[in-house]
Amino acid sequence: MNIGIIGGGSIGLLFGYYLSTFHEVTIYTRNEMQANALRQGGIILEREGELKNRKVNSKSLTSGLLQHQVVIIAVKQYDLENLLIETEEELRTIPSLLFLQNGMSHLRLLDLLDNKTVGVGIVEHGAMKMSVTTVKHTGIGAVKISAYKGSVDDLISMFNYEEANMLNVRNEKSLQTSMNTKLVINAVINPLTALYRVENGWLLSNQFFIKTMQELFDEVISVISIQDKEQLWDLIVSICHNTANNRSSMLKDIDLGRETEVDSILGYILERAREQNKLLPVTSFLYSAVKGLEERRN
DSSP states (O other), X not given: OEEEEEOOSHHHHHHHHHHTTTSEEEEEESSHHHHHHHHHHOEEEEETTEEEEEOOEEEEGGGOXXXXXXXXXXXXXXXXXXXXXXXXXXXXXXXXXXXXXXSSTTHHHHTTOOOSEEEEEEEOSEEEEOSSSEEEEEEOOOEEEEEEESOOHHHHXXXXXXXXXXXXXEEOSOHHHHHHHXXXXXXXXXXXXXXXXXXXXXXXXXXXXXXXXXXXXXXXXXXXXXXXXXXXXXXXXXXXXXXXXXXXXXXXXXXXXXXXXXIIIIIHHHHHHHHTTXXXXXXXXXXXXXXXXXXXXX
16 A cells, blocks of 8 residues: 655654555655655664664655555644645545544544545554654554544554554544543643653652642543543553653653644643633643743743
């Protein structure tokens, strides 16, 4: 299968490596420097102290998209709208799209797409970008894909080969359940790691961090519909264990002085709370704290 991946961050490189074991993969990057490095040296994956390499094609996004059967969009939530505007005509010719963003704000944008298949995915793996060509697989989890439009059978099947099975891809039948679950996980883990400046595993390291996690979790699920609250809490704890050495995307954004996705995660939750006339003091404080860190870094 001919696959394009837009985004040369940790998730784009992780998916690019595993999919390139069987498919023809092109990584689209923000700049020509990274694209050239990927063309020359391929993607290097570090897992459990072992380094592996896969050859891929790569282009700067400004040079335009090639024709692909599937395009995976692995850019930040806040970059997505401009990306869809810039690539609208080219993406329209792609049969299947898979979106891997945090938060919920991007769903309104997907209504504008007329592609045959549109899928959204939750990535529960830990991944850390070590260089423009190297990604460290820091925690083994799962990838849950739901259909926003059409059938995701082809999207699921492209992972059923060789090393791509390591990603543990599943078909999540209920889109709303899938997205709500993803939102709560990101809301509890990402902002706290950004505020405390710690890796995911440290959230479980003492009673005070855990207490704050639980308070935040209780607030978030009071406005976001979740069927099995205990099961979701156990999943969050499991993700923190499995990705213990991973630095969340929000923490990395703060460290690098970049905009975070806090508006599409905690901002979205606070909007839902206002609609329901509920006050979420921990969530509100955490949202302001992360926005303050953003402003300080900028």
